[in-house]
Amino acid sequence: MNLKETIDMLNKVIVESSELIKNEESTKQFLILPFLKGLGYDTYSPMEVTPEFTADFHKKNEKVDYAISLNGEPKIFIEAKPIHTSLVKNAPQLSRYFSTFPTVKVGVLTNGIDYHFFTDLNDANIMDSKPFFTFNLTNYSDEDFEHLIKFSKNLYDETMIKALAESLIYFQSFKSVIKEIFESPNDDFIKFVIKERFKFKVTQQFINTSRPLIQKSIQEAVSEMIAEKFNIEAPTSEKMLEEDVAIADKKVYYTEEQIHSLTRSEPFDGITITFPNADAYMSLLKLTPDEYTVEKGNPLSDFFISSVVTQGNNIVGYLVGQYINNKEDVTLYTVKSNEIAKFLDENPIVKETGFINARLNSRLNKKNNETTYYLRSCLHNLSFREIPNLISKEATKFFEVEM
Numbered sequence: 001m002n003l004k005e006t007i008d009m010l011n012k013v014i015v016e017s018s019e020l021i022k023n024e025e026s027t028k029q030f031l032i033l034p035f036l037k038g039l040g041y042d043t044y045s046p047m048e049v050t051p052e053f054t055a056d057f058h059k060k061n062e063k064v065d066y067a068i069s070l071n072g073e074p075k076i077f078i079e080a081k082p083i084h085t086s087l088v089k090n091a092p093q094l095s096r097y098f099s100t101f102p103t104v105k106v107g108v109l110t111n112g113i114d115y116h117f118f119t120d121l122n123d124a125n126i127m128d129s130k131p132f133f134t135f136n137l138t139n140y141s142d143e144d145f146e147h148l149i150k151f152s153k154n155l156y157d158e159t160m161i162k163a164l165a166e167s168l169i170y171f172q173s174f175k176s177v178i179k180e181i182f183e184s185p186n187d188d189f190i191k192f193v194i195k196e197r198f199k200f201k202v203t204q205q206f207i208n209t210s211r212p213l214i215q216k217s218i219q220e221a222v223s224e225m226i227a228e229k230f231n232i233e234a235p236t237s238e239k240m241l242e243e244d245v246a247i248a249d250k251k252v253y254y255t256e257e258q259i260h261s262l263t264r265s266e267p268f269d270g271i272t273i274t275f276p277n278a279d280a281y282m283s284l285l286k287l288t289p290d291e292y293t294v295e296k297g298n299p300l301s302d303f304f305i306s307s308v309v310t311q312g313n314n315i316v317g318y319l320v321g322q323y324i325n326n327k328e329d330v331t332l333y334t335v336k337s338n339e340i341a342k343f344l345d346e347n348p349i350v351k352e353t354g355f356i357n358a359r360l361n362s363r364l365n366k367k368n369n370e371t372t373y374y375l376r377s378c379l380h381n382l383s384f385r386e387i388p389n390l391i392s393k394e395a396t397k398f399f400e401v402e403m
Helices: 003-020 024-038 092-100 143-151 158-183 187-197 205-231 237-249 256-260 278-285 337-346 346-352 396-401
Strands: 050-054 061-069 071-082 106-110 114-118 133-137 263-266 271-276 305-309 312-322 329-336 358-367 370-377
Touching: 003 024, 003 050, 003 143, 003 263, 003 271, 024 050, 024 071, 050 071, 071 092, 092 106, 133 143, 187 205, 205 263, 256 278, 263 337, 263 346, 271 278, 271 305, 305 346, 312 337, 329 337, 337 346, 337 370
Parallel strands: 071 106
Antiparallel strands: 050 061, 061 071, 106 114, 114 133, 263 271, 305 312, 312 329, 358 370
């Protein structure tokens, strides 16, 4: 069984048996050990995968849950938590293990579903406080999978792992800086933009005067680039401002428990589909039934998005579910992204009621005067990608038949 098959098998275990995996030991047995085996490590050899590995720790009787050794030397330490434990972004206990063995360059904190990978980029033999890579068994991209393969037995190389860690850390850092500049450009960035086009001396007063213009320019430039790429109408400054104000007025953040309450997964006709919990959406939308609309989402609807099918970073389609027979049965529809309008024409009731977990948006292309439709999560500040079990990367599973 290769790594991809192992992950698919573990996803099935998580969907069907997660409630039976109640503690750390069962998490190790049913999730973590099979995962390590999928990476090519011999879980039946205590010389290669050593449970309860003892090291010279400051605290007596403190042990590593697993030590993975290559060529007789421990290389990876793993700290296990029960499946239903939320992992934090730091791991002080694992950090103590890490600093004891100079040969260990990777520390892994896991609950059997989420895997957080740490190394020592900042100081040699001192584990960084934040992971450089995280992998979720139930929600990962093709790029995540390619990164994960580098930790397999046959490919494991410390130099390659360090290069991966550096690239991911730098990428996240660069992205956060760019995001900060876009959201709130600092004086140096404003001065740089001005000097690119004008030669006069830039004063602090002029920087302060230019700040709102620079912010507006950034928003419109990004909007125009997106519009050109996807051949859609770019929103005007006024419309963007109205939308920003509307979203700011409704800015809401959700706890992990609230997010996980949104869905449940069940086997259906040979595949696993995700059902929305209407009550959870009713609670988080904070609307009365009279206010539910196609644009805002409608927990009273019979239609819901069961899976959002992606290829890379692009959404290519949806698996749409419809409750029938007083919610005793479900009908499934596969809908490609560019065929949402066709689906609405064939099912006009959806135009009237909307989806439980999605809101229907449209945009007008001024070039051909055509209206195109697209779907978004009905919850502000929460995308489809953040809702558990909703993303599927196996497009062929749903679109193998002619539509």
